[in-house]
Amino acid sequence: MKELTKAEEQVMQILWDIEKGFVKEILVKMExxxxxxxxxSTIVRILEKKGFVGYTAYGKSHQYYPLITQETYSREYLDTFVGNYFGGSFSKLVSFFAKEKNLSVNDMDELMKHVKNDMGNDKPSEK
Known part of the structure; x- marks a missing residue:
């Protein structure tokens, strides 16, 4: 999957939020x-060429909608990021994050609880 530029990501964030919209509707949501x-309009057409956005034509107007979910993009972006900067190791990423953000033992404990809860949605808890 291709990476989004900052401007493309901003447009995608809006489309993920509104689900579908014309360029004018996207523009109104921008800061x-x-x-x-x-x-x-140019950014949306680039997103379409990259396979992130589809559209429905109404005469000369186009209503755009995302072809990829925010979750899918986030997952693939994170996998690429971890691969490029942490040798594919999520434990190195977490270690880096813990050091940079000065996380306490309690913070790390809370983080682990969230991870276990997210992973435990598929399996019964082992206690």
Missing amino acids: DPRPAYNTV
Whole structure:
């Protein structure tokens, strides 16, 4: 999967939020200073070429919608990030994060509880 630029990701975040929309609707959701209409239109067309966005044509207007879920993109982006910067090791990522953010033992304990809960949704807890 191709990585999104910051501008492309901003448009995708809006489309994931509104589920479908015309360029004008995407533009309204952007923070000030808003880019020009043509800029957003160009970004959406690039996203379409990259396979992130589809559209329904209404005459000359197009209503755009995401072809990939936010969860799928996040997962694949994280896998690429961990592979590129941490040699594919999630434990190295967590270790780096813990050191950089000065996490306490209690913070790490809470983090582990969340991980176990997320993983435990598929399997019974082993206690």
